[in-house]
Amino acid sequence: MEPTGKDKKEQSGWGPTVWANLTAVRDKSPLIQCITNFVSMDLVANTLLSAGASPAMLHSVEEIPDFTPQVGALYVNVGTLSADWLPAMKTAARLASQLGKPWVLDPVAAGASGFRLKACLELVALRPTVIRGNASEIIALSDASVGPTKGVDSSHESMDAMEAAKCLAEASGSIVAVSGAVDIITDGKTVVGVHNGVPMLQRITATGCSVTALIAAFVAVDPLHALEATASALSIFGIAGEMGMDIAKGPASLRIHMIDSLYSLDQAVVLSRVNIAGFS
Ligand SMILES: Nc1ncnc2c1ncn2[C@@H]1O[C@H](COP(=O)(O)OP(=O)(O)OP(=O)(O)O)[C@@H](O)[C@H]1O
Ligand SMILES: Cc1ncsc1CCO
Numbered sequence: 001m002e003p004t005g006k007d008k009k010e011q012s013g014w015g016p017t018v019w020a021n022l023t024a025v026r027d028k029s030p031l032i033q034c035i036t037n038f039v040s041m042d043l044v045a046n047t048l049l050s051a052g053a054s055p056a057m058l059h060s061v062e063e064i065p066d067f068t069p070q071v072g073a074l075y076v077n078v079g080t081l082s083a084d085w086l087p088a089m090k091t092a093a094r095l096a097s098q099l100g101k102p103w104v105l106d107p108v109a110a111g112a113s114g115f116r117l118k119a120c121l122e123l124v125a126l127r128p129t130v131i132r133g134n135a136s137e138i139i140a141l142s143d144a145s146v147g148p149t150k151g152v153d154s155s156h157e158s159m160d161a162m163e164a165a166k167c168l169a170e171a172s173g174s175i176v177a178v179s180g181a182v183d184i185i186t187d188g189k190t191v192v193g194v195h196n197g198v199p200m201l202q203r204i205t206a207t208g209c210s211v212t213a214l215i216a217a218f219v220a221v222d223p224l225h226a227l228e229a230t231a232s233a234l235s236i237f238g239i240a241g242e243m244g245m246d247i248a249k250g251p252a253s254l255r256i257h258m259i260d261s262l263y264s265l266d267q268a269v270v271l272s273r274v275n276i277a278g279f280s
């Protein structure tokens with residue numbers, strides 16, 4: 001029998017696992033329902049398409065009963081949250097959980113206001129498969145506290161959020177991923193670090209939103225190994241950023257070259273560039 005997920009990784013390192021997961025996304029082209037913010041919609045959809053997945057930005061509550069049961073995964077992002085969007089987010093998340101479908105939460109600026117924090121905590125209670133945020137977002141969610149904020153940007157390093165990520169994963173039952181110079185992924189016990197990516201990714205809006213969408217696509221094709229799928233997506237996005245940076249002149253051209261690189265990544269590049277390691 002072919003080894004899968006964790007077994008495969010333990011036998012031969014992360015490279016083959018990451019490549020197998022990207023190949024599965026390309027082969028299966030999972031349908032991803034995205035309820036995401038206005039800023040991110042274009043980059044999220046194009047990131048998913050260039051990776052081989054199929055995005056659909058359907059966010060009206062009336063469509064959820066017909067549409068959500070057909071998707072491979074649901075992606076919920078609260079970036080431009082308002083009260084009228086929240087019912088659709090919660091209805092879709094509740095249905096995905098009931099159907100056993102993976103769903104992924106991006107708690108953008110979770111600690112920026114009481115309204116936003118409460119909404120994020122209500123969504124966490126609907127048991128997302130994965131929560132991916134920057135360090136400040138994961139710390140705010142884990143502490144359930146509103147505090148000094150840079151809005152959607154992080155005022156912490158990812159490593160500052162290690163304990164918060166573990167606590168949030170333990171409390172929620174979700175895989176928690178913190179993006180940054182090192183992306184941290186944990187189920188509360190195991191912690192892995194993804195060392196791919198380039199700092200310039202922070203200068204393009206919605207790269208975090210887009211990597212969370214990519215996580216949804218990877219979890220859709222391997223829902224039983226959500227930690228490995230999440231690390232794989234973060235590594236692939238980072239590698240696309242590294243490849244794009246080789247020819248980019250700044251954030252605008254990196255945005256274009258990153259999407260092109262994601263589309264054309266081959267096995268040799270992936271195997272030579274994957275940089276994932278466990279924390280002991
Ligand atoms: N210093 C860094 N070095 C390398 N890669 C980085 C660095 N900082 C962020 N990244 C990468 O950039 C991507 C976006 O992460 P970031 O933490 O900026 O998300 P975010 O703050 O949620 O962004 P947004 O809200 O704009 O969508 C991730 O893939 C992450 O790994
Ligand atoms: C800039 C911005 N504001 C709300 S969402 C968003 C996209 C990056 O999170």
Ligand SMILES: [Mg+2]
Nearest residue numbers: 108134208209
């Ligand atoms: Mg973000």
